[in-house]
Amino acid sequence: MVLNRSGVRSDVGYLRRRVKPAPVVDTPAQTSVVPLNATAQPSAPRAPSAGLSLAPATTTSVPAARAQPATAATPALSPDTLPFPAPTIADVSQLGATEPVLRLNARQSAVGSLIVSGADVAVWEDESGVTGSATAAGDTAGTPVRTPGNRPLVGYDDADAIVSLRHVRRLRRALFIARGPQPLGVQLFTGSTVTVAPGDDDRMFILCLSRIGNLLELRAEPVETGASDAAILSQFGFTLTPFIATRESRSR
Amino acid sequence: MIPGANAALTAENPGLTELMVGFGWESIPSRGPQAELVPLAIMCDANGKSLSNDHLVFFNQIVSQDGSVAFSDDRDTEQIDVDLARVPAEVAKIVFIVYVDPDVRGSGDFSAVRSAYVRVATRDNRELVRFALPDGTVRSVDVLMFGELYRHRDDWKFRALGQGYSTGLRGVAADFGIDL
Numbered sequence: 001m002v003l004n005r006s007g008v009r010s011d012v013g014y015l016r017r018r019v020k021p022a023p024v025v026d027t028p029a030q031t032s033v034v035p036l037n038a039t040a041q042p043s044a045p046r047a048p049s050a051g052l053s054l055a056p057a058t059t060t061s062v063p064a065a066r067a068q069p070a071t072a073a074t075p076a077l078s079p080d081t082l083p084f085p086a087p088t089i090a091d092v093s094q095l096g097a098t099e100p101v102l103r104l105n106a107r108q109s110a111v112g113s114l115i116v117s118g119a120d121v122a123v124w125e126d127e128s129g130v131t132g133s134a135t136a137a138g139d140t141a142g143t144p145v146r147t148p149g150n151r152p153l154v155g156y157d158d159a160d161a162i163v164s165l166r167h168v169r170r171l172r173r174a175l176f177i178a179r180g181p182q183p184l185g186v187q188l189f190t191g192s193t194v195t196v197a198p199g200d201d202d203r204m205f206i207l208c209l210s211r212i213g214n215l216l217e218l219r220a221e222p223v224e225t226g227a228s229d230a231a232i233l234s235q236f237g238f239t240l241t242p243f244i245a246t247r248e249s250r251s252r
Numbered sequence: 253m254i255p256g257a258n259a260a261l262t263a264e265n266p267g268l269t270e271l272m273v274g275f276g277w278e279s280i281p282s283r284g285p286q287a288e289l290v291p292l293a294i295m296c297d298a299n300g301k302s303l304s305n306d307h308l309v310f311f312n313q314i315v316s317q318d319g320s321v322a323f324s325d326d327r328d329t330e331q332i333d334v335d336l337a338r339v340p341a342e343v344a345k346i347v348f349i350v351y352v353d354p355d356v357r358g359s360g361d362f363s364a365v366r367s368a369y370v371r372v373a374t375r376d377n378r379e380l381v382r383f384a385l386p387d388g389t390v391r392s393v394d395v396l397m398f399g400e401l402y403r404h405r406d407d408w409k410f411r412a413l414g415q416g417y418s419t420g421l422r423g424v425a426a427d428f429g430i431d432l
Contacts, residue, residue, distance in 0.1 A: 149355070
């Protein structure tokens with residue numbers, strides 16, 4: 001099999017791989033510029049490995065950096081490169097039968113909180129398949145996902161469901177179900193909003209949130225109006241993972 | 253370095269093409285919601301405006317459109333790599349900021365942050381410059397400009413900044429012409 005050893009692929013924005021340099025002995029912190037050329041050494045050859053080598057091809061001489069515009073740079077795809085076009089939140093005021101889906105850009109998908117109003121039930125699945133649910137009434141089931149900021153990845157704050165976009169990379173998908181008269185609504189950090197059509201006697205719409213690479217996709221999905229929460233979760237393939245509350249030893 | 257100081261990079265280091273800009277900090281632990289810091293690189297034109305929304309690099313937009321600036325997570329708390337040879341000619345400077353994520357459940361500010369620094373190193377981690385932000389002087393802000401790489405004639409230099417915003421990312425977006 002022929003392997004591509006041509007180095008870092010910068011034409012694949014999201015998957016751009018950074019090759020770690022070989023470990024070096026830490027030098028003490030400097031408060032002034034350290035000339036590079038005084039101690040420049042060629043990088044040591046890597047030890048042979050029986051496994052697949054992900055190292056780039058042998059480095060040749062490094063061109064000077066000065067006054068070199070990137071005319072020869074490999075064109076890279078935008079991180080927003082999409083599998084197919086989708087409307088933006090600026091294009092859609094209401095998700096429903098006619099406009100079922102919209103996609104947020106990389107900034108909208110990652111800054112601040114995604115606020116879902118009108119949701120009585122929120123269900124989440126993180127990148128490792130951990131699932132759980134919470135209700136506006138305060139009930140929880142499954143496994144909560146906490147973030148380093150001591151906030152839930154998906155949770156409730158007063159009556160609104162909140163998604164922590166700082167940790168959007170940990171989210172795989174989420175569902176939001178409205179049972180009351182208030183329609184589902186989404187608000188972003190920028191103030192942009194979109195609502196979800198309420199449906200009719202036969203069917204209603206729930207809000208599905210999916211992470212596609214670095215982008216969040218919002219989709220209105222029709223379900224039977226009388227369908228239970230459990231039936232909807234089953235319909236969308238959610239099985240809540242069991243949660244065991246752990247505790248630390250009491251310190252004296 | 254002190255705020256406002258600058259250091260020549262390529263002039264003092266012929267052949268320097270690839271840089272690592274590392275950020276680090278310590279947060280005072282809390283049981284409640286904590287401020288979450290996010291580094292962001294903005295590639296600016298001669299007027300100090302972002303060239304486009306694709307010329308931002310952070311954890312969810314990990315490489316610039318031209319491939320010259322890329323986010324990584326390695327030795328430091330956070331890290332951004334810069335390939336100077338691939339930086340487009342129209343980029344006059346690259347500003348490195350750290351913002352507090354504006355979570356609606358109490359985003360916080362830099363008051364719980366200590367020992368923040370930015371450092372510039374070669375690809376093999378030879379440290380060239382380090383700027384330790386003074387503790388306590390900018391606690392009430394929610395965005396801090398740590399430093400910037402900028403062109404000086406045919407060379408690249410680094411300037412320590414240490415200036416803050418109390419208007420959050422909206423203030424940054426307005427100043428740099430960014431559409432969030």
